[in-house]
Amino acid sequence: LxxxxxxxxxxxxxxxxxxxxxxxxxxxxxxxxxxxxxxxxxxxxxxxxxxxxxxxxxxxxxxxxxxxxxxxxxxxxxxxxxxxxxxxxxxxxxxxxxxxxxACRLDIAVPDGWEWDGPAQLRGKRIATSYPALLGAWLREQAIEAEVVPLSGSVEIAPRLGQADAICDLVSSGATLAANQLKPVLTLLKSxxxxxxxxxxxxxxxxxxxxxxxxxxxxxxxxxx
Ligand code: PRT
Ligand code: ZN
The missing domain is CATH 3.40.190.10 (Periplasmic binding protein-like II)
Known part of the structure; x- marks a missing residue:
């Protein structure tokens, strides 16, 4: 005690x-x-x-x-x-x-060029994040098998570096995503x-x-x- x-x-x-x-x-x-x-x-x-x-x-x-x-x-x-x-x-x-x-959101974001048609699109993809437990729990809940790539920072540039296909990161204005040619498609947590x-x-x-x-x-x- x-x-x-x-x-x-x-x-x-x-x-x-x-x-x-x-x-x-x-x-x-x-x-x-x-x-x-x-x-x-x-x-x-x-x-x-x-x-x-x-x-x-x-x-x-x-x-x-x-x-x-x-x-x-x-x-x-x-x-x-x-x-x-x-x-x-x-x-x-x-x-x-x-x-x-x-206030901010924990969002999944994908490259601008993707035509997003729902979570199933993440199947088999690599998703970079500083929130591996939250992302992992959400993927299990959705029954989606994807690879979680844990990064402690600079998550937004992972797709451009070829480290990941998509990201799961905090977003407030969205300017950082836009600057990295990414777009938010889903919110996992409102924070x-x-x-x-x-x-x-x-x-x-x-x-x-x-x-x-x-x-x-x-x-x-x-x-x-
Ligand atoms: O040094 P220490 O570890 O204490 O600080 P830190 O760098 O880990 O945290 P800090 O100060 O950046 O954030 C502290 C908390 O602020 C986070 O845990 C969130 O709860 C909250 N918060 C609110 C945010 C944002 N808004 C936010 N926008 N944390 C981070 N961001 C990042 C976002 O991921 C993006 O990279 O800020 C960047 C700009 O966001 P946009 O969308 O406005 O471009
Ligand atoms: Zn911190």
Whole structure:
């Protein structure tokens, strides 16, 4: 069992698309911090809620391991790692709230020249992605046998490099796909930033702190609508 703590630790992205909006949202919940010199850890001043600034990909693992209590991360990252971690046992964390920023889609995209006539067209093809678990699960669900080519970055150029026939990647405006002569044909997941937290309640004062944070968050999110 993770050690009892009397402060809540929230992981957010250190630098990237979600860092500024995540911090702004927590600030509008009345949180403030005293920054440490290395800026990796921010000590909560107005409430005992500290921040840990990390790579977004590390956030689900930090919550699973009990190093952090909550995290703000894209649903795409959370869902991919939930699938990778689920080996029959109960999930350690889940989505607590959708946060209404960082919207994007996990799409299948194919070369502009393809005349798309449905998922069956992917049979026997190579699909490059940074989301192999989500893509693999979707292919199984559709009963399509295709080769998943896992890439950690530069997925959009894989077809031009001859590494893959199609891709499965995040899309927001679609400009990157267009610049690489690709077109989106299917959406696997609609994503946005989410608050992730443990699947079971805390057994110490963190439970009340989390409830307080959620009440404030819900107030802020309602005001935004
Ligand atoms: O360093 P670290 O690992 O923390 O950051 P990162 O580079 O992995 O993540 P980052 O900051 O790029 O994205 C963080 C999260 O933002 C993602 O996990 C998504 O939940 C969300 N998000 C929202 C996006 C986009 N929109 C998006 N457009 N993440 C990536 N993109 C990519 C897209 O794949 C394309 O390559 O941005 C490019 C531009 O998109 P278009 O469609 O507007 O051209
Ligand atoms: Zn990342």
């Amino acid at each position: 993770p050690a009892a703590r009397d402060r809540l630790r929230v992981a957010i992205q250190k630098s990237g698309r979600l860092s500024e909006p995540a911090r702004a949202l927590l600030t509008s919940c009345g949180l403030s911090w005293r920054e440490s010199r290395d800026r990796l850890f921010c000590y909560g001043e107005s409430l005992p809620v500290d921040l840990l600034l990390v790579r977004d990909d590390d956030i689900p693992g930090l919550i699973a391991d009990g190093v952090c209590d909550l995290g703000i991360v894209g649903r795409n990252v959370l869902a991919e790692q939930l699938l990778q971690r689920s080996n029959g046992g109960a999930d350690k964390y889940r989505e607590w709230r959708a946060l209404d920023f960082g 946005e930033a989410v608050l992730a937290g443990p699947a079971t309640p805390f057994s110490d004062v963190r439970e009340e702190l989390a409830a307080l944070l959620l009440r404030r968050l819900d107030g802020v999110l309602r005001l935004k609508d």
